[in-house]
Amino acid sequence: MTATRLSVPDNRKAAQKISACAVCARSFGQGERFLRLAGRSVHEACFTCTECGEQIGTLPFAERNGKAYCTRDFERLFLPKCNRCGKALTGTLVKVNSKVQLHAQCFRCAVCGCQLAHAGCRVGSEPYVSQNEAYCLTHYQIKCGRTCSECGIKLLKWYERNSQIFCEEHYKNRFGRECTVCGLVSVQYNVNFYGESYCQEHAKQLPACHACGRLVGKSGPTHQKAASASLAAGCDYADGRSLCARCVPQAVHNPEDARSVLGQVLTFFANLGLDVPALADAPPLVLLDRSAMQRLCEHHSSAHAHQKCPLGVTCSRHSIRISAQSGRQRRSEQHEVERIACLHGFPRHFLAAVLAHEVGHMYLTLRGFPQLSHQACCELTRHRVVHTCRNSQALPTLSQQVVLADSLNTPDPFQQLHNQHSRLSSSAPALILLNRTECKLGWNLRQA
Ligand SMILES: [Zn+2]
Ligand SMILES: [Zn+2]
Ligand SMILES: [Zn+2]
Ligand SMILES: [Zn+2]
Ligand SMILES: [Zn+2]
Ligand SMILES: [Zn+2]
Ligand SMILES: [Zn+2]
Ligand SMILES: [Zn+2]
Numbered sequence: 001m002t003a004t005r006l007s008v009p010d011n012r013k014a015a016q017k018i019s020a021c022a023v024c025a026r027s028f029g030q031g032e033r034f035l036r037l038a039g040r041s042v043h044e045a046c047f048t049c050t051e052c053g054e055q056i057g058t059l060p061f062a063e064r065n066g067k068a069y070c071t072r073d074f075e076r077l078f079l080p081k082c083n084r085c086g087k088a089l090t091g092t093l094v095k096v097n098s099k100v101q102l103h104a105q106c107f108r109c110a111v112c113g114c115q116l117a118h119a120g121c122r123v124g125s126e127p128y129v130s131q132n133e134a135y136c137l138t139h140y141q142i143k144c145g146r147t148c149s150e151c152g153i154k155l156l157k158w159y160e161r162n163s164q165i166f167c168e169e170h171y172k173n174r175f176g177r178e179c180t181v182c183g184l185v186s187v188q189y190n191v192n193f194y195g196e197s198y199c200q201e202h203a204k205q206l207p208a209c210h211a212c213g214r215l216v217g218k219s220g221p222t223h224q225k226a227a228s229a230s231l232a233a234g235c236d237y238a239d240g241r242s243l244c245a246r247c248v249p250q251a252v253h254n255p256e257d258a259r260s261v262l263g264q265v266l267t268f269f270a271n272l273g274l275d276v277p278a279l280a281d282a283p284p285l286v287l288l289d290r291s292a293m294q295r296l297c298e299h300h301s302s303a304h305a306h307q308k309c310p311l312g313v314t315c316s317r318h319s320i321r322i323s324a325q326s327g328r329q330r331r332s333e334q335h336e337v338e339r340i341a342c343l344h345g346f347p348r349h350f351l352a353a354v355l356a357h358e359v360g361h362m363y364l365t366l367r368g369f370p371q372l373s374h375q376a377c378c379e380l381t382r383h384r385v386v387h388t389c390r391n392s393q394a395l396p397t398l399s400q401q402v403v404l405a406d407s408l409n410t411p412d413p414f415q416q417l418h419n420q421h422s423r424l425s426s427s428a429p430a431l432i433l434l435n436r437t438e439c440k441l442g443w444n445l446r447q448a
Pocket of ligand 3: 082083084085086087102103105106
C-alpha cells in the first residue's frame, strides 16, 4: 500500500466528489493539499505519525499495515539493527552470519577497529570471523589461532589429537601413514588386515585381491615406488575378480590340482573325527567362472545365489524311495551330492577354505539336514581351515593350531562333533577362541 500526495482540483464539482477527511471529518477546500492512504483521504495537517503523533506534513514517511509513521519511528520499530552500533540497518549491509548483520562502515576488526573488506567492496583487510565477531588477520591469529606443539608456529588451521595441536606437516609426521602404492603420507588412509596402508585415492581406485583382500597393483610409473612385493601387477580374471601378485603363483586353474586340495581337506576333517568320504568316493569337483557359478547357484536355489560373488556351491539331489516290504510300503529319503563347484583361480589355501565350506554342505546334505541349517556350520568348517593355514601355505594337520568358533548355538551332530573335538584338544598348545566376525576380518579392508 502506498500513500499519494494530491491537491484538491480548482474545479468545484470535482472537489465535491472527494469525501471528507478521515481524521477530522471536515470536507476539503478548493486547492487544499491532502493525502490518500489506504483508500482514505486526509488533510495534510491531519496527517500525523501513528507512533509519536507529530505532524508529518511534507516530511518523508513510511507506511505499514495502512498506518503512517515518521521515518525515525519506522526505522526504530520495524527495521533490523546493526549488531555493532545498534542503529537501524539501512544502506549497504554486511551479513556476518545468520545472527549478525552490520552496516558496511561498522564491519571493523573487533580489536583494532580497522575497516574490513566485504562483498562488493574490497576496501579494508581480509575479514576472519569467530563466534559472531569479525577480526583482521593479526587479531584473529592472536585471539583464535593455535600454536603447533612441535614447531611453535601460530596457525589459522590446525589438527588436534589427544588435546595437542599440530600444523599439517607435523600432524602428518606424527600420525600419517605412507601409502603402500604411491608412498604418499596422508592422515586419512585405509589399513588392511595385514597392517598395510593405502591412501584414499588408491583404496578407491585399485581392485582388491579376491583371495587375500590386498590391493592389486597395475603396471605403470605411479607404482614403481611400491614398497610391497604384492603390489607388482597382479592378474585380472576378466570376470570382475583380480588376484594380487602374491596370490598368483598359488592360483589353481587345473581341476586335477583342485581335486588334490579337496583330498587334503577331506583328510583334515577325517582326522578331526568327522565321517567324510574318502577322495575316491567324493563327488566330482568342477571349476567355473563367475557367471557360470551364478547360474548354477540359481539353478540349485543355493543360499549363496543372492550373493554378489558366490565362491562355491554343492549341488544335491533329493528323492523319496517307496519300497514294498512284507506287504507294507516303506518311504525312505535319498540324499545325493551330484558335484561340488568352485570358482577357478583361487590360491591353494583359499581354495582349501572354500572347499571346507562345501564339504560342510556335503556332510549335512547327505544326512538330510535342510539347507537353512547349513550356513553357520559350513562357515565353521571354513574358518578351521582358514585359521590353521593363515600363516602357512601348507594344509593343516591335526597337531597344528586349532581354532574354535564360539558363536554356534544350533544343536546338530556336526556341531557336536566340533564340540567333542574342542574338549579332546583342550590340552593343545595353541587354542584360540574366535567369533565369526573376527574370522571374516581377514578378507576385508577396514578403515583406520
Ligand atoms: Zn482533517
Ligand atoms: Zn513519529
Ligand atoms: Zn552500525
Ligand atoms: Zn585488528
Ligand atoms: Zn608444526
Ligand atoms: Zn596412494
Ligand atoms: Zn592376494
Ligand atoms: Zn554355503
